[in-house]
Amino acid sequence: MTIERRQFLKLSAATAAAAFSGLGFDLKPAFAKAELAKLTRTRQTTSVCCYCSVGCGLIVNTAEGGNGRAVNVEGDPDHPINEGSLCPKGASIWQLTENDKRLTSVMYRAPYSDKWEEKPWDWALDRIARKVKDTRDATFEVKNAKDQVVNRVAGMASVGSAAMDNEECWIYQSMLRAMGLTYIEHQARI
Amino acid sequence: MSGKSFFIDLSRCTACRGCQVACKQWKQKPAEKTANTGSHQNPPDLSAATLKLVRFKETAVGGDFKWLFFPDQCRHCLDSPCKLASDPVIQDAIVQDPDTGAVVFTEKTKGLDINLVRPVCPYDIPRVDPVTKIMYKCDMCLDRVRSGMLPACVKTCPTGAMNFGDRQDVLAMAAKRLGALAPRYPQAALIDARDVRAVYLTLYPVRQYHAFVQAAEAAPGNFSRRSALALLGGNAPRTRT
Numbered sequence: 001m002t003i004e005r006r007q008f009l010k011l012s013a014a015t016a017a018a019a020f021s022g023l024g025f026d027l028k029p030a031f032a033k034a035e036l037a038k039l040t041r042t043r044q045t046t047s048v049c050c051y052c053s054v055g056c057g058l059i060v061n062t063a064e065g066g067n068g069r070a071v072n073v074e075g076d077p078d079h080p081i082n083e084g085s086l087c088p089k090g091a092s093i094w095q096l097t098e099n100d101k102r103l104t105s106v107m108y109r110a111p112y113s114d115k116w117e118e119k120p121w122d123w124a125l126d127r128i129a130r131k132v133k134d135t136r137d138a139t140f141e142v143k144n145a146k147d148q149v150v151n152r153v154a155g156m157a158s159v160g161s162a163a164m165d166n167e168e169c170w171i172y173q174s175m176l177r178a179m180g181l182t183y184i185e186h187q188a189r190i
Numbered sequence: 191m192s193g194k195s196f197f198i199d200l201s202r203c204t205a206c207r208g209c210q211v212a213c214k215q216w217k218q219k220p221a222e223k224t225a226n227t228g229s230h231q232n233p234p235d236l237s238a239a240t241l242k243l244v245r246f247k248e249t250a251v252g253g254d255f256k257w258l259f260f261p262d263q264c265r266h267c268l269d270s271p272c273k274l275a276s277d278p279v280i281q282d283a284i285v286q287d288p289d290t291g292a293v294v295f296t297e298k299t300k301g302l303d304i305n306l307v308r309p310v311c312p313y314d315i316p317r318v319d320p321v322t323k324i325m326y327k328c329d330m331c332l333d334r335v336r337s338g339m340l341p342a343c344v345k346t347c348p349t350g351a352m353n354f355g356d357r358q359d360v361l362a363m364a365a366k367r368l369g370a371l372a373p374r375y376p377q378a379a380l381i382d383a384r385d386v387r388a389v390y391l392t393l394y395p396v397r398q399y400h401a402f403v404q405a406a407e408a409a410p411g412n413f414s415r416r417s418a419l420a421l422l423g424g425n426a427p428r429t430r431t
Contacts, residue, residue, distance in 0.1 A: 036334060039337075074215075074345060086208055086346045086348070087208050087346075087348055088208045089211075091208045092214075
């Protein structure tokens, strides 16, 4: 249990004086521009990482002027879950919003089609609602093979979201149960 | 001058690579297109775009299989061979911040030869951008540190492997942690603690982790620290008392 002491440190002692006094160049100007330019004139808001069910807190810095976009995202030191730390996925989360590959509109591929087409949000929501209703009505079982009342839907499943908070989960689950879904899962368990 | 230091506790590293990603994110460094090498170590090496890299090594220690992780980065030597070797060529292409002790590559490094700078580094850290010819390595997140923030890699670390602070505090933390681990890991050591500002705590012999964990008496290649000092016109090295 000793701190490693190498030849290297012998050299350190010999040149320490030269490096920090004898050659006394003033290095301050070289570092003047090293001040924190990136986060100046930004606004801080808190958020929650959407990637897994741990729920790490984030601080998002968004530009006050200009386009108002996020300039940096990192862990929130005051958050009780992660106390400022983030895993590699969380650490890269700035790219979730600031990314030229990010999809910002609905992309639809029709059955048997080999290409994607852009669609409006309203069209997509209406179509999802239509499909949910049709599937629910087509696969709803009032009774099972033993003639027991079950009132369930076997034709749909939900793979829920780690990005939802407690209250959203309650509303979402209520909706699913009301429709009769029994296959209710969560991505964090898969 | 005490400045700042890292303490990198390898007993706590799980190789999540949060540090590697947080570094890239803060520095806005681009991704690198890589091929599968059969290892989780990706990119396979440091580069001008990857200043922090978690190295993975499958090895045997005392007959037992070990999967060892080494979050590699610049050590910010108190007395930097890279600066000593390059100052005679271009003064202050490599500078050292007097407050923190951070060793920083400036844009002037584009006038330097990577084959001069890289071989004198005991830890094989300097890399050059093939297009701009500017050299890059970890700069201790000097912009953050000078504004009272932690370096990005330290800030993000979920396990406490990456630590940063005033040098005396960090060295005390490292010594305390070594003391706690020593009974269970008799080979545990703090690497080059008196010479560098990124002090690693290893549990096993350094060669098991990576070839450039610890400074050898001569730097890799034929350019030793001794000759780097000679270039500076310094006196013959003396032994510290």
